[in-house]
Amino acid sequence: MTQDELKQAVGQAAVDYIKPKLELSSVVGVGTGSTANCFIDSLAAIKHLFDGAVASSDATAERLKSHGIPVYDLNSVDGLVVYVDGADESDKNLCLIKGGGAALTREKIVAACADEFVCIADESKWVSVLGEFPLPVEVIPMARSYVARELVKLGGNPEYRQGVVTDNGNVILDVHRLSIPNPVEIEKKINQIVGVVTNGLFAARSADVMLLGTSEGVKKISLSDEL
Numbered sequence: 001m002t003q004d005e006l007k008q009a010v011g012q013a014a015v016d017y018i019k020p021k022l023e024l025s026s027v028v029g030v031g032t033g034s035t036a037n038c039f040i041d042s043l044a045a046i047k048h049l050f051d052g053a054v055a056s057s058d059a060t061a062e063r064l065k066s067h068g069i070p071v072y073d074l075n076s077v078d079g080l081v082v083y084v085d086g087a088d089e090s091d092k093n094l095c096l097i098k099g100g101g102a103a104l105t106r107e108k109i110v111a112a113c114a115d116e117f118v119c120i121a122d123e124s125k126w127v128s129v130l131g132e133f134p135l136p137v138e139v140i141p142m143a144r145s146y147v148a149r150e151l152v153k154l155g156g157n158p159e160y161r162q163g164v165v166t167d168n169g170n171v172i173l174d175v176h177r178l179s180i181p182n183p184v185e186i187e188k189k190i191n192q193i194v195g196v197v198t199n200g201l202f203a204a205r206s207a208d209v210m211l212l213g214t215s216e217g218v219k220k221i222s223l224s225d226e227l
């Protein structure tokens, strides 16, 4: 199977997984990126089974609307039954690196509001230790150089993502060569640097379930299975 076929398979698997949890009043949180797009395209087929969605980016909102799925402001909903999103890397504890598409802050906010976080990814994203993928950090523009110097002190090599402005009007530093054996600790440390809006480690709030696309089919990995 190609990587695109694996993305489509996990997008459909996520729809099959969430379908029994949906009620007519349910609002679904939806992530950003090419894998999330596959989910949105499959979700359209069951749009009559739930109320609508909250989007983690302007691009996702546009795609949802193009399928006729109502998009709500997060402040106007009581909660989200589930959040479905892709990832750039996942370890076995379902701690993630996200933000390759620069949507990390809204993704983290929407994930925080959801009863359950379902991550969908092809097997290339499954790693033993996070950090091979450069860690995205969203930064207030005037703090860019200061934050970069602080990230160097943590052992990383930050690179300014040229030409990218987030949906929130900020910039992204991609931190290379940061080995992350302790994601919860590093997530907290980076968030404490003044000028950081958020970083792409989803460890304090990891995924609950991973639907991983492999050549042998979609594997479901749950945190609860590990306990």
Ligand code: 5RP
Pocket: 031, 032, 033, 034, 035, 036, 085, 086, 087, 088, 097, 098, 099, 100, 101, 102, 103, 104, 107
């Ligand atoms: C966007 C993200 C994406 O989920 C992540 O980059 C994965 O993208 P893709 O599914 O296109 O590989 O975090 O900010």
